[in-house]
Amino acid sequence: MFHQWLRPCLLVVLLAWLPWVHAEEAPLKAVATFSILGDMVKAIGGERIQLTTLVGADSDGHVYQPTPADAKTVAQADMLFVNGLGFEGWLERLVEASGYKGKVVTATEGITGLPLDGGSHQHEGVDPHAWQNLANAKTYIQNITRALQDADPVGSAVYAINRDTYLQQLAVLEQQLAETLGKLPEDRRSVVTSHDAFGYFAAAYQLKFLAPQGINTETEATAKDVAALIEQIRAEKITAVFVENMVSPRLLEQIAAESGATVGGTLYADALSPADGVAGTYLAMMEHNIETLYQALAAK
């Protein structure tokens, strides 16, 4: 009689130990191709993943050259997170070189890519910079969460909580963005940056972005392009140009000097700042960009 009562009790004790067993398991090895995506993956994966980001802070993902160490990292990964839409032109070769056979999670899956204007150099004919619209970031977060839940069902509830927290923060920022940029008058909505990284931002928030370089930083701006842009800045009375964190500011400074516009600050386009900088996370980056654009465009 005593024994019959004890047995379920032992089972309860054993079950209570199970979380310990899981906590001792090695975390999921996740690799993200660039810093912005890596930050989102970390926000959802938290302590359950061990993340390596290939293209780090302030670095240019368009022209990245993977190292042998990267191939080794990818070879040992459980999951590989990529932006897609042709952003990582170097990825296929890296995956091949590494012999990686695991899951490749495309964060932009389900997002309709913005078509590119004719004439610019392009990958797959769409603009890869989808993260520059907060609405698209929701899709990134959903795709990342689903992939982590599939790979690690034990952590499913944790990932769901992290996702919900993140989506809430996105909603707050979206509101803030609409309010801030909504205050800009019609004639103060044109901006010049280094390369065409802000197509999604422009489309979502009714701004006009011009750039001497096309969609990909691989393409150098020609003297003719630069001269035409300076003309346009003068003709449209554009007051501010912005440098980008992962592109040399020299050309933009020259354009500002020759056109009479001022340098309105640094926008974070394709990479975060280091963790202790002003754009150490995706959310901080978007907030910084909104504030920087507003301050420069609203100035008389």
Ligand SMILES: [Zn+2]
């Ligand atoms: Zn770019």
